[in-house]
Structure formats: structure tokens, C-alpha cells
Amino acid sequence: MTLNKFNLPDVGEGLTEAEIVSWKVKPGDAVAINDVLCEIETAKSLVELPSPFAGTVTELLVPEGVTIDVGTAIISVSDAVSGDPTPADVPAPATPVQPLYGKLPAHDADTSGGAPAGGPLVGSGPKADAVKRRPRKTAPAAAVSRNSPEVEPVQPHSLAEVSGPQEAGPVQDETVDTRPTLGGTITGLVNRVLAKPPVRKIARDLGIDLADVVATGSRGEVTREDLVSYQAQRDAELDKADGFWGTAGKPQDQRIEKIPVKGVRKATARAMVESAFAAPHVSIFVDVDASRTMEFVKRLKASRDFEGIKVSPLLILAKAVIWAAARNPSVNATWVDNAGGTDTAEIHVKHYMNLGIAAATPRGLMVPNIKDAQDLSLKELAVALNNLATTARAGKTQPAEMQGGTLTITNIGALGIDTGTPIINPGEVAIVAFGTIKQKPWVLDGEVIPRWITTLGGSFDHRVVDGDLSARFMADVAAILEEPALLLD
Numbered sequence: 316m317t318l319n320k321f322n323l324p325d326v327g328e329g330l331t332e333a334e335i336v337s338w339k340v341k342p343g344d345a346v347a348i349n350d351v352l353c354e355i356e357t358a359k360s361l362v363e364l365p366s367p368f369a370g371t372v373t374e375l376l377v378p379e380g381v382t383i384d385v386g387t388a389i390i391s392v393s394d395a396v397s398g399d400p401t402p403a404d405v406p407a408p409a410t411p412v413q414p415l416y417g418k419l420p421a422h423d424a425d426t427s428g429g430a431p432a433g434g435p436l437v438g439s440g441p442k443a444d445a446v447k448r449r450p451r452k453t454a455p456a457a458a459v460s461r462n463s464p465e466v467e468p469v470q471p472h473s474l475a476e477v478s479g480p481q482e483a484g485p486v487q488d489e490t491v492d493t494r495p496t497l498g499g500t501i502t503g504l505v506n507r508v509l510a511k512p513p514v515r516k517i518a519r520d521l522g523i524d525l526a527d528v529v530a531t532g533s534r535g536e537v538t539r540e541d542l543v544s545y546q547a548q549r550d551a552e553l554d555k556a557d558g559f560w561g562t563a564g565k566p567q568d569q570r571i572e573k574i575p576v577k578g579v580r581k582a583t584a585r586a587m588v589e590s591a592f593a594a595p596h597v598s599i600f601v602d603v604d605a606s607r608t609m610e611f612v613k614r615l616k617a618s619r620d621f622e623g624i625k626v627s628p629l630l631i632l633a634k635a636v637i638w639a640a641a642r643n644p645s646v647n648a649t650w651v652d653n654a655g656g657t658d659t660a661e662i663h664v665k666h667y668m669n670l671g672i673a674a675a676t677p678r679g680l681m682v683p684n685i686k687d688a689q690d691l692s693l694k695e696l697a698v699a700l701n702n703l704a705t706t707a708r709a710g711k712t713q714p715a716e717m718q719g720g721t722l723t724i725t726n727i728g729a730l731g732i733d734t735g736t737p738i739i740n741p742g743e744v745a746i747v748a749f750g751t752i753k754q755k756p757w758v759l760d761g762e763v764i765p766r767w768i769t770t771l772g773g774s775f776d777h778r779v780v781d782g783d784l785s786a787r788f789m790a791d792v793a794a795i796l797e798e799p800a801l802l803l804d
Contacts, residue, residue, distance in 0.1 A: 319368045320376070320388040321352070324360050326714060333357045334382040334577060335389065351502065352390060356471040356577075361710045370394040439486075476731045482748040509536035517542055523549075535625075586741045594650070594744070594776040598736040599639060599785055603793045604759075605752055606767045611799040615693075624697050629672075630728055632749050633696060634802055635795030637668050637689050640722060643788040647721050650778050660777055671723035671740055672700065682740050683712045684720040693802075724749060734772035744776035745785075747792065769796070 323333060340352055349365040356362075370392045377389045508525045510518070514537055518525050521542070528545045530537045608631045615626045639648040645663050653659040658722040670688040674681045683706070685699045686693070706712050723740045728751040737746045750770040757766035771793060775785045795801055 317394045319370070319392050319394065321367060321390045321392065323355070323383055323385050323387050323389050324364075326355070326357060326364070332382055333362075335376040335377050335379050336361065337379055338375055339363075340372050340375075340390075342372050342374055345394060346370065346372060361712065366392065368392045368394070376605060379578050398694065439465050444517070466749045503618070509534060511536065511590060514539055514542060521546060551562050587738050590739050590741045595778060596736075596739065597777045597780075597782065597785065598772060598774045599782075599789055600734055600770055600772045601789050601793050602768055602770050603796045604757055604766045605769045605796045608796045608799055609752070609767050615748045617698075620683070620694060621697065624694065625701050626697055628796075629749065630693070630697050630700060631799055632726075632747070632792070633670060633672075633700065633724060634693060636669065636722065636724060636747060636800060638795055639788050639791035640668060641689070642791050643784055644783055646775070646780055646788050648744050648779055649721075649742055650744060650776060651731065665721045667721070669719050669721045671720035671743075672703055673723060673725035673737075673740075674712075675703075681712055681717060682720060682723055683707060683716040684723075716775055717789060722746070728752060728769065734770040736772060738773050739774055739776055745788070747789075748772035748774075771796075 324331075325331075335358050336354040338353045341515060342349070346352070346366045347369050348367065351363045352366050353364050354361055355364060368699055372390065373393050374391045375389075376391060377383055377387065383389070473802060509530070509532070510525055515525065517523075517539065518528075518537075523542060523545060525537050528537050528541050531541055532538045545565065605628065608628050611631060612626055612628055615621050615630075644666075645662070647668060648662050648664045651661045651663055655687050667687055667723070668689040669684040669686050671682040673685040674683065683703050685696070685703060688696060688699070691699060703716075720740055720743060722743055723737075723746045725735075725737045725746060726749045728749050731751055734750040736750045737748045739746050748771065752769045754765045755768040756763050757768060759766065771789060773785060773789050773792075780788070
């Protein structure tokens with residue numbers, strides 16, 4: 316019998332340590348090559364480690380929750396499988412099985428069997444004020460099980476789809492005063508939320524605004540499962556809030572929760588500090604009339620070419636950023652300090668776009684990127700954004716998917732935020748913050764009318780992107796949101 320020890324590999328580029336998050340095997344289990352042994356958290360992401368050996372697990376050498384250096388032995392596997400003849404009866408193989416590392420196989424990011432395991436991609440989930448609505452009532456048990464083939468439109472959609480900013484503000488239904496408002500004078504700019512009558516009733520009973528719920532139905536309708544998922548998230552937020560302050564009268568020094576900073580959060584904190592103090596940031600903002608973008612998104616959703624693909628204004632913004640970067644190439648670059656420091660520094664302008672999309676997860680901020688986004692059609696870019704969202708929410712983003720980014724979008728609009736001053740992702744020189752889209756009074760041709768307005772915020776490395784260039788870039792991005800037909804030029 317040969318005893319093989321498996322050392323923690325470097326699953327990224329230059330990673331030095333990782334935490335054993337959970338073991339998927341125990342001593343005595345039979346494993347085959349490529350069977351998942353454990354999950355580890357690196358400074359980049361959560362990664363599954365497949366076995367490079369076939370045999371029987373003899374010992375787990377590192378407990379869960381412990382951070383270890385690359386090269387440390389984590390598990391031992393014998394080449395005898397449980398139930399096989401004893402080693403004395405079977406000659407040892409002439410050549411031992413060789414490990415697979417270092418290249419890890421790709422992991423399946425399918426989450427169709429259930430709700431995504433990870434945190435939300437920025438741009439998904441309930442709005443910031445979602446837990447402050449009407450008092451929740453208990454839904455009849457029978458109501459959740461009823462179904463109906465009819466799908467009918469209800470209140471205006473708030474664009475709370477994965478990766479999309481949402482329209483802020485209350486949404487009308489049968490229980491709300493429906494007298495005409497200023498916003499009601501604009502018609503056809505926003506989709507209607509689709510939901511079956513039983514789903515609408517359950518939402519009313521629970522005090523849920525359907526416009527706050529991420530729709531996953533095949534035709535974009537809100538399903539019973541969507542309501543269950545939304546309610547579970549809302550209940551979790553309320554439950555945490557109820558018990559947050561702890562026991563009254565308990566000494567304050569005993570009511571301090573200590574959270575270790577490690578893994579993704581540790582790497583993000585280090586990178587953000589380095590970026591904030593190494594790159595001189597300058598930020599600018601622009602208000603944009605996105606009404607035509609909203610109309611365009613509506614047409615795409617109704618198009619047969621985009622059937623089954625989730626479409627949101629983020630798709631148009633992503634295309635706008637790619638278009639504007641081609642017109643202002645220095646925003647898609649890197650500042651490189653050579654051995655001589657600033658005196659011999661270089662600006663590397665990238666003639667390709669690896670478009671990063673900031674994603675919030677329980678393990679911290681991740682920025683996976685879409686490789687060669689400039690080569691993708693609008694439909695291909697929509698599919699790539701959906702895949703990125705699914706993978707990030709499932710916690711399956713791989714280190715390679717977060718390396719080599721050239722320019723980043725952070726979508727804070729779905730959280731009800733107008734704009735912000737984001738910190739540039741290390742290795743890049745520009746980042747764009749996408750604010751919420753909501754109706755505001757707007758002067759158009761000398762008249763004040765309601766329009767769908769958003770605010771873009773951009774931060775730039777002033778060593779590479781000066782005020783003039785940053786203004787021209789942001790103006791180009793805004794031009795596309797105001798008139799998406801420019802993309803057809």
C-alpha cells in the first residue's frame with residue numbers, strides 16, 4: 316500500500332495561503348481522481364480542490380477554518396480502496412499515480428437546482444427600503460400551492476433584475492390610491508411586472524411589492540419561488556435586526572463581535588488601501604436622461620432574439636463603456652512603475668477590454684471580468700453578464716475570472732443609491748458607478764416633464780486620465796444612455 320499526501324496547491328497566480336472552508340470527504344471514504352476533496356478560500360475566491368489520487372482517505376491533516384501556506388500537506392490518501400484485498404495480497408503498482416496539478420479543471424457553476432448560494436451581485440435583491448413597507452400578514456398555506464396558467468401585468472417594474480439598476484420609489488397596486496401623478500404622464504417607458512393572480516394575492520397578503528422581487532420566470536414573470544426567496548431574505552434581515560443589540564445590561568466589552576479579516580476580504584482591503592493611496596483619484600459626476608435606454612431595454616425584452624435572456628440597463632451601460640473607451644483609449648490602461656520608479660514609469664494602453672463588474676458576496680467584494688468584451692455583440696454581452704451574475708452569486712467565481720481586468724463598472728443603483736466615488740480597481744485607471752434610475756422633473760425643449768434619470772459617477776487615476784479626458788469619456792458614456800441608437804453607428 317502506498318500512502319500519498321496531497322499538498323495545498325497554488326490555484327491562482329502567486330497565491331501564498333488559503334483557508335480550508337469545508338471538507339467534502341472523511342477518513343475511510345473512497346475517492347477517485349477529480350473527486351472534490353474540499354473547498355478552500357483564497358485571496359481571490361472560493362475554490363473546490365479535486366483529488367489528484369484514487370484510493371481511500373486515511374487522514375485529514377488540516378481542520379476546517381484554518382489558514383495554511385501553499386505547499387502544506389492537507390490530506391493523505393492510500394492507493395488501497397475500501398473493500399479491496401489487503402496490501403499483502405496485491406502487489407504495489409510499478410508507477411504511482413501522478414498528481415494533476417498544477418492546472419485545476421473547470422467547475423460547474425450551474426445553480427438551477429436551487430437558489431444561488433452566494434451573496435447578491437450588486438444590482439440584485441430587494442431595494443434598501445424593502446423591509447419598511449406594509450405590515451406583513453400570514454399567507455394561507457393553500458395560497459402558496461395554487462397555480463394558474465394566466466399571466467397578467469400589474470404595477471410598473473422597478474428593473475430589479477440581476478445586474479440591473481432599479482427605479483426607486485413606491486409602486487402602485489390595487490390597495491394604493493391610483494390618482495394621476497406627474498410620473499403617470501409618461502407612458503410606455505417602463506415594463507409591467509408580470510405575475511399570475513395567485514402570486515399577486517400572496518404578495519399582497521405578505522405586504523411584498525412585486526416590483527422589488529427579482530423575476531426568474533421563463534417569460535420574466537415573478538413566480539411563487541421568487542416570493543419565497545425574497546421573503547426568506549427579508550425575514551433574515553428582520554431576524555438579525557431584532558437580536559442585534561444583544562442582552563440589555565450585559566457589559567459592553569462582552570457585546571463586541573470580532574470578525575477575522577481573511578481570504579477575499581483581506582485581499583480586497585489591502586488592494587483598496589494600496590489603490591487609494593498609490594493612485595491620485597479624481598471623481599466627476601453627470602446626470603443622464605436614460606428614458607430612451609429604458610425604451611430600448613423594453614424592446615430588447617420583447618425581441619425574440621433575446622428570449623430567455625435577462626436584459627437590464629446595465630447591458631446598455633456596459634456597451635456604452637466599451638464604446639466610449641475606444642474613443643478615449645487612455646481610460647483602458649495601466650500605470651506601470653519600472654525599476655527606476657516614477658522617472659521610468661510607463662502607461663500601458665490595452666487594445667482589448669476585460670470589463671469588470673463589481674459583485675458583493677458574503678466573503679467580500681469580487682470583481683470578475685468579461686474577457687475581450689469589445690468583441691461581443693449586444694446579445695453575447697447580455698449572456699456574458701448573466702453568466703457572470705450566476706457564477707458570482709453561486710460562489711463559483713474562479714481566480715482566473717478576476718485577473719487581468721482593464722476597466723470596472725460598479726452598479727450601486729439597485730440599492731437605491733444615486734451615485735458614489737468608487738475606488739479604482741488595482742491595475743486599472745478608471746471605474747464607473749451606475750446609480751439608481753428614477754423619475755425626476757427634467758427640462759426638455761423648454762418644458763418641465765418627468766423623465767427617467769440616473770447619475771453616473773466616475774473615478775480616475777489622475778496620473779493617466781486628466782480632467783479633460785475623464786470629462787470626455789463620461790460625456791460619451793452618457794451620450795449612449797441618452798441615445799442608444801448611437802451604438803448602431
